Amino acid sequence: MLDINFIRNNPDKVKQAIDHKHENASNVDQILELDTQRRSLIHACEQLKSKRNEKSKEVSELKKNGHDASRIIEETKKIGDDVKSLEEKLKELEPQITNLLLRIPNIPAADVPIGKDASDNVIVKTWGQRKTFDFTPLPHWELGRMLNILDMERSSKISGSGFILLKGLGAKLERALYCFMLDLHTREHGYTELFPPFLVNRTSMTGTGQLPKLEEDMYRTATDDLFLVPTAEVPVTNIHRDEILSYKDLPIYYTAYTPCFRREAGSYGKDTRGIIRVHQFNKVELVKLVRPETSYTELESLLANAEKVLQLLGLEYRVAKLSTGDMSFAAAKCYDIEVWAPGLDKFLEVSSCSNFEDFQARRINIRFRDEDGKLRFVHTLNGSGLALPRTVIAILETYQQQDGTVIIPEVLQPYMREIKAITRQ
């Protein structure tokens, strides 16, 4: 969330950000109005408390010297009642303000293109050569069925639509991919590997910003009020919640594999075929906690780390700098990586790399003490490195042969017991 002081001093910037992000956000003027009320209540309340503390001390003195204190006790009781009534008003007001504050989006960075949606995103990079085929490339669901590695009919029998059942070398390819990604990021890019819980509590979900806005998109276990993680970002970023780190600890780089669970409420009818959009998918996530002054160079290197996966897999991709209208609520700047899927004849988003500046850190209260002993909020970043299903799609569709077999990219072969191709099983 934003600092209330920042909103107070820069209401127009905040309003402009809301406008540019096309967010259905809280009313800034209303927040400021409530904030003014809040502060005057606090002031009045604290003055009364001060008076009460003084009187209590007098009582203590009088009693110690054996005098009667009943008159002052009566007076003080009255003050206590007034304090209580002011506190009740505050207790009503404060959650209102917090709730409104939680629905104000982050301010986009200065170099983010202003636009209304994805059509205003700017392609900043393309990598790889467009693969040409002397036959018509098939979509992955055809390949998956022919090779008997993907069974969408039976997965929907087990769980409903939008769930993946991988079989044989399909399952092995999946496992090879996330092992390869984790190895790359830990060995080459300096990330620490984590294996976090897959269920998290409400506080964690609120900390990273999935709640309160997106509760409808989350799977929740009713009896325990736990949520299935929609991304490893949630457990991993929350690791240092309410902590004060040392500047010596920074930067912190974490990577984690988790399944991701998303109800995809409201997206019915979109990308329904195959495994483009599913309720459960695997992902390797990259998370960074860094010093504020380094966060934008850290964003570039995080993006490069994610790109590296596709480069090593030999998959064509492009990088888009998201416009204000397409950016997420909490991001200050965001790049999407999109991989080319020849069978679908389109690009698919496989990673979203964002700098949240101190927006998440403020919500989640992660600070660090710098060399001067000052407390400052860290900047948080994250990105997929990468999401699995769409990477699988790109591999199957890019490396398909005329006979329907699929060549395994060389970097994955050591993870596949040196199998070089997936053939009909």
Add this chain to the structure above:
RNA sequence: GGAGAGGUGGCUGAGCGGCUGAAAGCGACGGUUUGCUAAACCGUUGUGGAGACAAAAUCUCUACCCCGGGUUCGAAUCCCGGCCUCUCCGCCA
């Protein structure tokens, strides 16, 4: 699931309802001493909020001893609820 014990500052650990934002020790930081290191000695050492100030520095007030309620003129301390940790038993991959 049953029974018990416990949650105090960066850590260990005292704490009678008022003199406790909190003893003591450790650590960290600064200084003195020292050829260097160590040791010794001296000093500093929380955070949030509100207000004063143009702002910073600073100052004042207020809150915080797991969280939330309650009792009281006054709560780290008493009472109730919750969360978490540990031990034992049961169940279990």
